[in-house]
Amino acid sequence: xxxxxxxxxxxxxxxxxxxxxxxxxxxxxxxxxxxxxxxxxxxxxxxxxxxxxxxxxxxxxxxxxxxxxxxxxxxxxxxxxxxxxxxxxxxxxxxxxxxxxxxxxxxxxxxxxxxxxxxxxxxxxxxxxxxxxxxxxxxxxxxxxxxxxxxxxxxxxxxxxxxxxxxxxxxxxxxxxxxxxxxxxxxxxxxxxxxxxxxxxxxxxxxxxxxxxxxxxxxxxxxxxxxxxxxxxxxxxxxxxxxxxxxxxxxxxxxx
Amino acid sequence: xxxxxxxxxxxxxxxxxxxxxxxxxxxxxxxxxxxxxxxxxxxxxxxxxxxxxxxxxxxxxxxxxxxxxxxxxxxxxxxxxxxxxxxxxxxxxxxxxxxxxxxxxxxxxxxxxxxxxxxxxxxxxxxxxxxxxxxxxxxxxxxxxxxxxxxxxxxxxxxxxxxxxxxxxxxxxxxxxxxxxxxxxxxxxxxxxxxxxxxxxxxxxxxxxxxxxxxxxxxxxxxxxxxxxxxxxxxxxxxxxxxxxxxxxxxxxxxx
Amino acid sequence: xxxxxxxxxxxxxxxxxxxxxxxxxxxxxxxxxxxxxxxxxxxxxxxxxxxxxxxxxxxxxxxxxxxxxxxxxxxxxxxxxxxxxxxxxxxxxxxxxxxxxxxxxxxxxxxxxxxxxxxxxxxxxxxxxxxxxxxxxxxxxxxxxxxxxxxxxxxxxxxxxxxxxxxxxxxxxxxxxxxxxxxxxxxxxxxxxxxxxxxxxxxxxxxxxxxxxxxxxxxxxxxxxxxxxxxxxxxxxxxxxxxxxxxxxxxxxxxx
Numbered sequence: 192x193x194x195x196x197x198x199x200x201x202x203x204x205x206x207x208x209x210x211x212x213x214x215x216x217x218x219x220x221x222x223x224x225x226x227x228x229x230x231x232x233x234x235x236x237x238x239x240x241x242x243x244x245x246x247x248x249x250x251x252x253x254x255x256x257x258x259x260x261x262x263x264x265x266x267x268x269x270x271x272x273x274x275x276x277x278x279x280x281x282x283x284x285x286x287x288x289x290x291x292x293x294x295x296x297x298x299x300x301x302x303x304x305x306x307x308x309x310x311x312x313x314x315x316x317x318x319x320x321x322x323x324x325x326x327x328x329x330x331x332x333x334x335x336x337x338x339x340x341x342x343x344x345x346x347x348x349x350x351x352x353x354x355x356x357x358x359x360x361x362x363x364x365x366x367x368x369x370x371x372x373x374x375x376x377x378x379x380x381x382x383x384x385x386x387x388x389x390x391x392x393x394x395x396x397x398x399x400x401x402x403x404x405x406x407x408x409x410x411x412x413x414x415x416x417x418x419x420x421x422x423x424x425x426x427x428x429x430x431x432x433x434x435x436x437x438x439x440x441x442x443x444x445x446x447x
Numbered sequence: 448x449x450x451x452x453x454x455x456x457x458x459x460x461x462x463x464x465x466x467x468x469x470x471x472x473x474x475x476x477x478x479x480x481x482x483x484x485x486x487x488x489x490x491x492x493x494x495x496x497x498x499x500x501x502x503x504x505x506x507x508x509x510x511x512x513x514x515x516x517x518x519x520x521x522x523x524x525x526x527x528x529x530x531x532x533x534x535x536x537x538x539x540x541x542x543x544x545x546x547x548x549x550x551x552x553x554x555x556x557x558x559x560x561x562x563x564x565x566x567x568x569x570x571x572x573x574x575x576x577x578x579x580x581x582x583x584x585x586x587x588x589x590x591x592x593x594x595x596x597x598x599x600x601x602x603x604x605x606x607x608x609x610x611x612x613x614x615x616x617x618x619x620x621x622x623x624x625x626x627x628x629x630x631x632x633x634x635x636x637x638x639x640x641x642x643x644x645x646x647x648x649x650x651x652x653x654x655x656x657x658x659x660x661x662x663x664x665x666x667x668x669x670x671x672x673x674x675x676x677x678x679x680x681x682x683x684x685x686x687x688x689x690x691x692x693x694x695x696x697x698x699x700x701x702x703x
Numbered sequence: 704x705x706x707x708x709x710x711x712x713x714x715x716x717x718x719x720x721x722x723x724x725x726x727x728x729x730x731x732x733x734x735x736x737x738x739x740x741x742x743x744x745x746x747x748x749x750x751x752x753x754x755x756x757x758x759x760x761x762x763x764x765x766x767x768x769x770x771x772x773x774x775x776x777x778x779x780x781x782x783x784x785x786x787x788x789x790x791x792x793x794x795x796x797x798x799x800x801x802x803x804x805x806x807x808x809x810x811x812x813x814x815x816x817x818x819x820x821x822x823x824x825x826x827x828x829x830x831x832x833x834x835x836x837x838x839x840x841x842x843x844x845x846x847x848x849x850x851x852x853x854x855x856x857x858x859x860x861x862x863x864x865x866x867x868x869x870x871x872x873x874x875x876x877x878x879x880x881x882x883x884x885x886x887x888x889x890x891x892x893x894x895x896x897x898x899x900x901x902x903x904x905x906x907x908x909x910x911x912x913x914x915x916x917x918x919x920x921x922x923x924x925x926x927x928x929x930x931x932x933x934x935x936x937x938x939x940x941x942x943x944x945x946x947x948x949x950x951x952x953x954x955x956x957x958x959x
Contacts, residue, residue: 196454198708198725212472213454213470213472214470214488214725214726214744216725216743230490231472231490232470232488232490232514232726232744232770234742234743234744234769234770237769257490257493257516258488258514258516258532258744258770258788260769260770260787274534275516275534276514276532276534276770276788278786278787278788278805278806293534293552294534294550294552294806296805296806296823296824298823308596311552311554311570312552312568312570312824314823314824314841314842326595326596328590328595329570329588330570330586330588330842330870332841332842332869332870334840334868334869334887337918338915338917338918338925338926338928339838339840339866339868339928340820340838340866340928340932340934341917341919341925341928341931341932342919342931342932342934343917343918343919345918354595354596356590356595357588357590357616358588358614358616358634358870360869360870360887360888362887375590375616375618375634376616376634376648378870378887378888391648392648392888392903392904393903403594405594405597405599406593406594406599406601407597407598407599413594413597414594416594416595416596416597419597419598420596420597420598422596422598452710469710469726469728470726470744486746487728487746488726488744488746488770513746513749513772514744514746514770514772514788530790531772531790532770532788532790549790549808550790550806550808564852567808567810567826568808568824568826582851582852584846584851585826585844586826586842586844610851610852612846612851613844613846613872614844614870614872614890631846631872631874631890632872632890632904647904648904659850661850661853661855662849662850662855662857663853663854663855669850669853670850672850672851672852672853675853675854676852676853676854678852678854
């Protein structure tokens with residue numbers, strides 16, 4: 192399951208059932224969990240002085256697609272899934288179930304929670320902090336320098352269940368709070384309140400997220416999205432989300 | 448003409464005169480037309496359950512540049528031309544002469560007409576519909592989810608001869624009609640009328656495309672662009688475009 | 704130091720102490736300076752009729768990271784440094800110390816001065832002119848066609864010490880003058896005066912750059928950035944910058 196053309200350093204710690212594609216390079220300071228699949232043409236565990244000797248740790252059951260580059264010094268929980276040609280620099284720590292889309296670029300020194308989804312071509316600047324169940328869509332950039340170039344680093348923070356839509360920029364030091372939605376092509380210069388929608392350049396408050404209706408004829412709110420969107424989340428998590436909204440419907444009924 | 452380091456599955460159907468570069472992988476469920484050239488470090492025909500067993504079909508005389516990734520399940524007419532590191536997912540059908548620029552990402556389930564040109568770093572969301580002779584410029588994203596994340600998919604539609612300029616977003620379900628121009632850095636939330644210009648965030652009507660003059664000193668209109676721009680289109684097509692505008696000039700003269 | 708799997712054309716001129724990574728291809732019309740390091744999976748010196756036979760010249764002590772593609776016909780001064788998967792087309796001439804971030808795309812026919820820094824995912828259109836000590840941040844596009852598609856090419860100009868922040872577009876023929884700052888997510892349709900800040904879509908004048916204060920508690924101006932930001936510049940250059948501002952402080956004091 193390790194292709195004969197893959198170049199694996201003898202010091203790399205490779206778990207059971209790992210597959211590694213043709214023309215992929217695995218450096219020595221790397222720990223790869225059981226049953227992980229790594230595609231072709233990757234470079235895994237690129238040596239870097241910035242990693243201070245820390246290994247790259249990939250959890251179990253990861254899928255890393257072709258042409259991806261990971262540096263040493265970052266750690267990923269199990270079930271990491273990447274598209275093609277992702278780049279991940281040093282000293283990022285991510286929880287279980289992280290998804291990194293094709294061409295995304297994680298610049299390092301980031302904290303990333305559980306079950307976060309980055310779509311394609313997402314650029315996560317250094318020192319970003321990302322909660323759990325966050326969604327970041329294509330061509331979004333999280334910045335960190337308030338007056339570039341400088342030595343001041345103010346990473347962005349995206350809290351649990353928040354969503355940043357396509358081609359938005361989150362400016363340095365900004366927090367997008369829990370459950371908020373940043374509409375497409377926005378430039379976010381101020382903190383976004385929980386469960387609100389902002390959009391525009393500069394981004395402005397539009398409404399509470401609950402005002403946005405699903406365009407599926409159901410008449411339901413589109414947010415919180417965990418009420419209706421469950422694809423690829425763990426079964427137990429989905430069950431808890433379903434229970435949360437059943438209870439909340441029951442409680443609504445009682446109140447009437 | 449097939450490099451000794453290329454890894455070609457014995458089930459792949461490779462036409463006559465095909466060249467395949469070093470370190471490229473061709474999977475089994477692939478049909479490659481005669482005289483196609485594939486560069487180095489590509490992965491062609493990536494297996495995917497989403498393709499439902501359909502092959503990747505590349506027409507004759509294609510040029511696929513290095514580091515590109517094509518999944519099985521899509522079909523391309525002849526003379527496909529790509530830049531480097533393009534990614535094309537399952538179930539896209541494209542006509543003759545498609546050009547896909549470096550780093551572009553076609554997400555799959557798209558319909559693409561004849562002689563469409565995507566410049567670099569174009570992101571075509573799933574379920575996009577693109578007519579003939581369309582131009583899409585760098586860092587444009589065609590979206591599809593009106594309230595992300597959800598299971599509702601409303602692909603964008605770009606009609607014949609329309610142009611979407613750099614770093615614009617076409618929002619879900621929007622149609623850019625025939626011959627329209629979306630200016631750079633626009634966010635298009637409503638349908639764009641045929642042969643009109645919109646620009647801005649949100650994009651607003653500016654003028655008819657015929658009002659934009661060529662900056663070449665000729666005093667002519669810059670649109671329809673097929674009047675003056677013919678590079679890399681088939682000779683017969685260019686001849687018909689020339690005839691179209693000769694007739695229209697003649698007819699203008701008669702009317703005077 | 705040249706990996707056994709690297710494919711090096713016998714006509715390539717490779718300097719002393721050059722290292723070349725696994726699965727990298729070096730074509731024949733290439734001159735690589737002493738002590739340059741080239742990573743894995745690159746393609747260096749892609750043949751092109753557009754280069755008119757001119758070689759690719761990489762200066763001494765360059766670092767080119769994995770999966771990068773350089774065409775023949777461009778010339779780089781010493782200490783070029785690139786991220787991963789950069790693409791550089793024909794007929795660009797760049798001075799010493801150019802930095803090209805991951806996924807950046809230099810389209811060719813560009814003039815680039817000394818110690819220019821392109822961050823990740825920068826798109827430099829053909830016929831751009833870039834001065835010395837310029838900074839261009841992620842997802843910036845420099846355009847060149849005033850009415851796409853056409854045969855008119857009006858490249859953008861970015862003068863010395865100017866800064867273009869994340870996800871901005873510089874429209875065709877625009878000049879960003881010396882020391883100016885284009886704020887994030889801007890669309891720049893008019894020339895930007897020296898040492899001024901513009902921001903927005905369309906970009907508008909905000910203030911002189913000197914009005915922006917460093918967010919480090921010092922109370923100093925953030926611009927000119929060379930007063931406080933020196934990372935990775937040559938020592939002699941940094942010394943001259945320090946002297947410049949010491950003198951200017953002294954002169955300020957004398958005036959009081």
